[in-house]
Amino acid sequence: MQGALRGLRQRRPRRRDPAGAAGELRAPLRGGGLNAAAPAGAPFAAILCDLDGTLLDTVPDIAEAVNAMLAELGRAPIAEGVVAGYVGQGVDVLLHRVLGGGHDARAEAALHGRARRLFDLAYAASNGRRARPYPGVVAGLEAFRELGLRLACITNKPQAPSDAVLAQFGLDRRFEFTLGGDALPQRKPQPEPLLHAAHRLGVPVPACLMLGDSANDARAARAAGMAVVLVDYGYTEGRPIGEIECDAVIPSFLALAEALRASGRRSLRIAAGAA
Numbered sequence: 257m258q259g260a261l262r263g264l265r266q267r268r269p270r271r272r273d274p275a276g277a278a279g280e281l282r283a284p285l286r287g288g289g290l291n292a293a294a295p296a297g298a299p300f301a302a303i304l305c306d307l308d309g310t311l312l313d314t315v316p317d318i319a320e321a322v323n324a325m326l327a328e329l330g331r332a333p334i335a336e337g338v339v340a341g342y343v344g345q346g347v348d349v350l351l352h353r354v355l356g357g358g359h360d361a362r363a364e365a366a367l368h369g370r371a372r373r374l375f376d377l378a379y380a381a382s383n384g385r386r387a388r389p390y391p392g393v394v395a396g397l398e399a400f401r402e403l404g405l406r407l408a409c410i411t412n413k414p415q416a417p418s419d420a421v422l423a424q425f426g427l428d429r430r431f432e433f434t435l436g437g438d439a440l441p442q443r444k445p446q447p448e449p450l451l452h453a454a455h456r457l458g459v460p461v462p463a464c465l466m467l468g469d470s471a472n473d474a475r476a477a478r479a480a481g482m483a484v485v486l487v488d489y490g491y492t493e494g495r496p497i498g499e500i501e502c503d504a505v506i507p508s509f510l511a512l513a514e515a516l517r518a519s520g521r522r523s524l525r526i527a528a529g530a531a
C-alpha cells in the first residue's frame with residue numbers, strides 16, 4: 257500500500273466544500289491527513305473522468321490535424337509541444353490559439369470557421385492513429401469498477417471524435433456515458449457538464465470525484481462542489497501542475513484506486529511524507 261500511495265502528493269487544503277455540502281475537512285492535513293472527503297459519512301460513489309491527457313495521449317493526432325489544416329491555409333506547421341500547450345478548452349479555443357499564436361489569441365470569424373471545417377475533416381482521419389491510453393488507465397478503470405464506483409467520461413473534445421477514439425480502445429464500455437464538449441452549451445471550466453453528469457448518474461454532487469489533468473477540470477469541479485484529483489502526466493496548458501489548486505496529484509489511476517480502496521471509498525488518505 258505504501259508503494260502505491262507514494263506518488264500521491266498532498267495538496268492545498270480544501271477548507272470547505274464550495275456547495276457547502278461536504279462540510280469541513282475531517283482531519284488536519286499535517287502528516288497523513290485526509291485530503292479530500294466525500295460527504296460526511298458517505299463514500300464517493302462516482303468518478304467523472306476527463307479524456308485528453310487523462311485517459312489517452314491524443315496530442316500527436318491533434319497536432320497532425322492542426323498541421324494539415326495549416327497546410328491547407330498555406331501556413332507553416334507548428335510543433336507538437338506547442339499544440340499540447342493549447343489543448344484543454346475544446347476545438348474552437350484550440351484553433352483561436354493556433355491561428356493567433358498565443359493562449360489568449362482570437363482569430364477573425366471567417367478564418368476561424370474555415371479552419372474549423374478543415375480541422376474537423378483532418379481530425380476525422382488522424383484521430384486514433386497514434387493515440388494511446390496512458391499506463392495504468394485500463395487496469396485503474398477496472399479497479400474503480402471493482403470498487404463499485406460509477407464512471408462517466410466528461411470531455412471538452414467534441415462528442416463524435418470522443419466516441420470514436422474511446423471505442424477504438426474499448427474504453428467506451430467502461431463508462432455509463434460520455435459527455436462531449438459540444439453536448440451542452442457550457443464546457444469545463446464551467447461546472448454544468450459535471451452537474452449534468454451527476455444528475456444523469458443519479459449520484460449526489462459531493463459524492464462525485466473529478467479525475468482530470470488540467471485547471472479546466474479543477475475549476476469545473478470546484479465550481480460544482482466536487483473533489484478533484486489530477487494526473488501528473490497530462491496537458492496543463494503550459495502551467496506547472498503544482499500551481500493548479502486540487503485535492504491530490506497522482507502518477508496513475510492505480511494509485512487513486514488504491515487510496516480509495518484503502519479508505520472504503522471515503523477519502524484520499526495521503527501517505528505521511530509523500531508531499
Ligand SMILES: O=C(O)COP(=O)(O)O
Nearest residue numbers: 307308344346411412413
Ligand atoms: O479537447 C480539449 O481541448 C480537451 O479535452 P479534455 O476535456 O478531454 O481534456
Ligand SMILES: [Mg+2]
Nearest residue numbers: 306308309469
Ligand atoms: Mg484533459
